[in-house]
Every structure is written in C-alpha cells, then in structure tokens.
Amino acid sequence: MERDEPARSTGYRSVSRRAFLAGGAAGVASASLSACVPESRDRQAAGVRLTAPAGTGDEAWARVREQFVLERGVAYMNNASLGMPPASVAAAVGAGYEALSQEPLRAKNELSEAIAGRVRPGLAAMLGAEPDELALTRNASEALHIGAFGVRLRRGDEVLVTSQEHPAGLRPWEMRAERDGVRVSKVTIPSPLESADQTVALVEEALTPATRVVAFCHVTRGGHLYPVRRLCALARERGCVSHVDGAQAVGMFPVDLHDLGCDTYSASLHKWFLGPMGTGVFYVRAAARDRVASVFAPGEVEGGAVYRPPGTSALPLRAALAASLEFLEDVTVEAVEARTRHLSDYLKARLAQIDRATLLSGDNREVCCPGSTIFELEGVDAVEAVGLVAERAQIHIDEHQRDGHNAIRVSTHVYNTQAEIDRLATTLEEL
Template identity: 30%
Template structure:
C-alpha cells in the first residue's frame, strides 16, 4: 500500500524511468509496473548476489530519464542486505527519488532513517516485527511531503475542508496519506510488536541470528545436491538463507519438506531462482535447524 501511494503521488510522466531489481517482491514491483499505462518505463536490473558490486551496477543502469530507484533493503529472494544508504546518496547526487522497501528488514536489525536518508522507506509490520497482518509503515522525507498529492483523500488527510466553499487543504504531515479511520486494534498491535523487539534488544536478536545462520550454513555445506544462493559474508547476510535443489523440482521439494518433515519454508520463484528460502526467526532453535537440514538431506538424495 505504501509503495502504491508513492508511485501514484510522484506524478511521473510519459518517458520517465523507474529502476528496480529483478529480486523485488511483487508488492514492491507491481505498483511501478502499473504505471506503464501512463507511459512510464520500468528498468529491471540484475544484482550481484555476492553483494560486492551492486552500487556500481545501479549507478551504471541510470539514464537521463531515470526519476526513481526503488530497491529492497533486504532481498526477499536470498536475504542479501543492500547498501541502501549509499544508494540513497547516489540518488541525491543525481536528483533521483529513492524508495527503499524495508519489508524484510524492519525488526531484523536496527534501521536509522536519518543515516539512510532516503526519500521514502516502506515496511511491513507482520514480518520481522512479528506484528499484525495488514499493518505497515510509510516514511516520507519532510522535504517532499508538501509536494506530494495523496492518491486517496478523506477527513484524516485534510487540515481544512469546506463543502460550501468547495475548498480543501492537506495536512502538512504524513497524516495527509491517512484518508479514513484507521484500525485502532491493528495499530496497537503494531505498537506492541515494536515494544517487544525493543525489550528483547537488537543485540540479542543479532547474536541469535549469527549463531543460527552460521550453524545452518555449516550443515547445508555438508549436503550434496543443493546450491546455496545466499551471501556468506556476515555484513551482507541477514536471517534468510536460500538454497536450490540441484536435481529436484523446487516446488515439489518444498511441499515435501512441509508434508514429511513439518518444516514450512518459502518457494522462491522470483527471477526464476527456483529455490527455497529459510527464515531464521527469533523463536527458532538449533534443534529445528537440525530437523530441517535432515529433511533437506533426505530429499536431496
């Protein structure tokens, strides 16, 4: 919803170009592709999954028509963490809007919006925050709020409205994007999720992530018949490990993991990776990783 708001508020024109990666989630890419009917061009680029050259790849993809770069903080496909602060800085130097999809980042590690300094940052509340579905956040730079016309308008988005005079004036804050009455219970749930993450602390979350990630990598390395697609560098890896069965259909492989070993993973069809994503959450344990990797080893034979 947040990316849709941005895509339809920027008033892009025919011939304008938006750059995204081939690893974007449908929620982060479809809103931009929907603008093609208005003559907007979408350039989808491949990334370096090792994490080494992505800033250069993005820089070299920019043209004179590029108006927006919309990219994930953490790729939903392999869990690669991108240098979004450097990408946002590149956009500022070239007078391009920067939009960061933080759906797979928020709650996984600390996010400093002032340090990233992107024009827009969007994230979900139900993933690594463990909050209610149907919640999320949309950050908009204060420098841009006044220039954006919300795609939806209602009582909550207006500072003044006079039906007799037929005049309206938008609020000068992000509330201009909240058209109607919000779901109070969902918002309270989102706030409770944030409180929970803060009580646990990102130090404990990060230590747990590193321990599980390293443990699973070592176990996967011993399994024949699979390829690991995720980064091995702790500075660019996250809580997501993606692997591909070398000689088995990934969809069927994933179904068997769930049915025979009661391990729920996510099939990765994006960019034709034909792989399986494992998310190592705060509540997961080494014992669960052992059960999962035993299932992977059995099915990979």
C-alpha cells in the same frame, strides 16, 4: 509496571486502561491467554519484562522462546512470508476487539489514543524517524502503492527498478507507465549479490538523465541485502527520489531511516517485526514531501498526516503493535540481529555438509541479511520440497523459484533452535 488504574467496567477485562494505553503487552496478555500461558509469561504478565539475552545460543534465548505459542512439535521457519507474533501480541489484538464489542465508542477513542500516543512515536523512535513522517498501513504493498502513485512525475520520466523487486515494488510503476506515460527500466542485479560495490556500480550505470526515481528493496525476497545508504546517496546526487521496499528488513536488524537517507520507505510489520497480520508502515522523509504527493489529498504537502489511508481502520491490530514494540524494545533489535545471524550461520554450516545442496546465501555479511537463507538441492523441485518437509517433519519453509533459481528459502527468527535446524537438515538429506 505502574500501579494500575481500576479496570473500567467495559474495558479489556482484567486489563487496565493505563496498561493498554501504555502498550503494556504484559497486562493485555493476561486478559485472554491466562489459562494457557507458561509460567514465564505469567511472570511477564505480572510486570516482569524481558531483557536482551546474554549471548546468541539457544539457552540464552529459551525464555524469549517461551513467549511464543506455536503448537508443540511444529517448527516454523517461514518468517519472511508471515511472522509468528508472540502471545502478548495475539492477546492484545483479542483484548482490543473485545473492548470494541463492550463499548465501541470509548474503545475506539482509547485505541486511537494508544496508536497516536504509543505506537507511532515508538515506531518512529525505533526506525529513526519523526512520528509525523510515518503513516500506518495494512501492509508493505499498500505502502509501496501509496509511495509510487504519489511521486510527482511527467510523461517520459524514467523509474529505475531492480530485477529482484517484489511485485508490489514493481506493479504500481507499471501502472504508472500505462496511465502516465512514465518509462520503467530494470537493472539486473545478480543473485546471489557479488558485492555492495558491484550493486552500486550496476545501478549507477543504469541511470540516465531522464531517471527521476530509483526503486529497490532493502532486503530481497531471497535475503540479499542491498547497500541502501549508498544507493540513496546516489539517487540524491542525481536528483532522484529513492523509494525503498523494507518489507524484509524492519524487525530483523536495526533500521535508521534518517541515516539511510531514503525519501520513502515501505514495510510490513507482520513479518520480522512480529506484529499482527495486516499491519505495515509508510515513511516519507519530511523534506521529500514536495516531491511525493499524497494520493489521498494531492494538493497538500503540510504535515505527514496527508499520507495516512483515510477511513475506518483495524484499530485493534494497530494498537497491538504496542505489544510488538514492547517485545522488540525489551529484547532489542540488535540482539535479534545477532541471534538470527547465529541461527542462519548454523544453518549454512549444516547445509555445507549436504553434498547436493548449493548455498545461494553466502558468508559475505555485506550482501547477506541475517534471517533468510536460500539454497538449491540437486534433483529436488523446491515447491515439492516445501510440501514434503512439512509432511515428514512438521517444518514450515518456503520456495524461492525466482531470479533464475529453483531454491528453498528458510527464514529463521529468534524462536527457532539449532535442534530444529538439525531436524530440517536431516529431512532435506533424505529427500
């Protein structure tokens, strides 16, 4: 770490301004959690950064796991609903709010500087975009609404969505149908997905001369992976805007927005990215600005700032994204992908040993994301199973009673272990 500037009288307690502005999660972590962090986080606080673990097994990831402060005895496997940020992120949020209490004006300026100077450029570099193409939001839903309401459409124009969209990917289009006379058509994509080829073919067949937007997930709530690059290319060929919901993708595996070729992309940063709850991002490709108006300044297409929700925002949450970025930059998103793949492969192998379990997330990596796994358990209601597993084994999972399934969803992140998965499998066997 760089030599610290002296901490200001009102600034972040023991945290230097420079460390905070540089996104020094380490320095920020030392401010409020110093009493309860294990030794390895003290090392991190002293400037020793994490590195990408050599391997995908539990042992290689032990040091990374130590960065999380989950209660002992609890296993958290519901990352697809809400991520579990590392201690450095929680500490950065606390430090930001504390600074605001101590000297609001200066803290506001410094937090804003951290967001403009570190968070947006860091996110852009990680997501393969320009900083000016990104607007921070509160979540993916907000971003999806901004995108859907912004697309320039006329009465009778058609928007094609898929059958596996989250309500936030569907509702704004339904509202546009009511308000603007836009037609929404839905293409049924089987769950589990059969192949990328089949998904592209189904979408292609559903396009009509009136289609102006193709809206779809990168990863569905059930963990199925859509062939985003090919779907975006198809949309482009047909003169349609591609509107992608990346809530379940960002942070789980590398995402390169320019390479994907999407026109808009919306994501939560409080799921796989491990950011503070209440953070998300909205992307509009610079060249698509003339087709996607800002809902806040509809006449303007100059620069990406027009897409940013106006007014006072939760600056400490946004500034603390620097700590999530630092964590992912150090560990690397490629290693996160390999580790989450390792864990879900292990889970699938354990589920294959349970006679009553029917796996709905297959082995085909082309259509199956690394982190989320869904399956049915014969004779067991998924919603009841979630409660029972929490009660009996202190393991948090989720249900996936949609797309025609009575499924259980297990979303494992890097901090989970094979021992926790064994415990889950034993608990499921006994249900």
